[in-house]
Amino acid sequence: MKTIQPRKQRKMLFQAPSHIRYKHFSAPLSPSLRASHDVRSIPVRSGDTVRILRGDRKGLEGKVTRVDRKNYRIFVEGVTREKVDGTTTFMPIHPSKVMITNLNLDDKWRRESLKIEAAVKEAEKPVEEEKKPEKPRKQRKKKKTRKTRAKKTKRAVEKEKTEEKEEQEESSSG
Numbered sequence: 382m383k384t385i386q387p388r389k390q391r392k393m394l395f396q397a398p399s400h401i402r403y404k405h406f407s408a409p410l411s412p413s414l415r416a417s418h419d420v421r422s423i424p425v426r427s428g429d430t431v432r433i434l435r436g437d438r439k440g441l442e443g444k445v446t447r448v449d450r451k452n453y454r455i456f457v458e459g460v461t462r463e464k465v466d467g468t469t470t471f472m473p474i475h476p477s478k479v480m481i482t483n484l485n486l487d488d489k490w491r492r493e494s495l496k497i498e499a500a501v502k503e504a505e506k507p508v509e510e511e512k513k514p515e516k517p518r519k520q521r522k523k524k525k526t527r528k529t530r531a532k533k534t535k536r537a538v539e540k541e542k543t544e545e546k547e548e549q550e551e552s553s554s555g
Contacts, residue, residue: 427448
């Protein structure tokens with residue numbers, strides 16, 4: 382996104398088409414899955430097993446039964462609320478508040494996308510380049526102060542003379 386204004390960020394989020402909303406459903410993978418697939422996060426799908434990381438139901442694990450792209454929420458088995466009339470309904474959870482512990486790999490497309498993402502990550506790893514020897518930088522000449530010689534001390538005058546001699550020797554030798 383090209384803007385940092387919260388108003389425009391929210392507008393883009395809630396007016397996003399379905400194929401872009403899909404990417405917003407990404408949730409981190411568990412450490413074991415991350416190691417085996419070389420991917421940090423992947424969009425949540427129905428059939429995935431997730432662990433809830435935030436809220437009252439923190440620590441519960443269950444299968445994702447439904448994904449609501451319109452409201453940016455997922456519904457997990459076992460995470461229900463009892464209504465006033467006694468019926469139970471699933472509680473909606475934002476996908477960023479869960480961690481995927483088991484992937485549903487029934488879909489061929491999803492298996493392939495995991496392989497492609499892992500290959501892209503490998504290609505993005507920085508390759509160490511051979512270090513080229515650096516050329517020595519040229520030293521700048523010191524600017525002379527505008528003070529008159531009469532005001533300078535003997536030591537400063539002698540120092541200035543020696544510096545001038547060194548510069549002349551360097552220029553004649555190099």
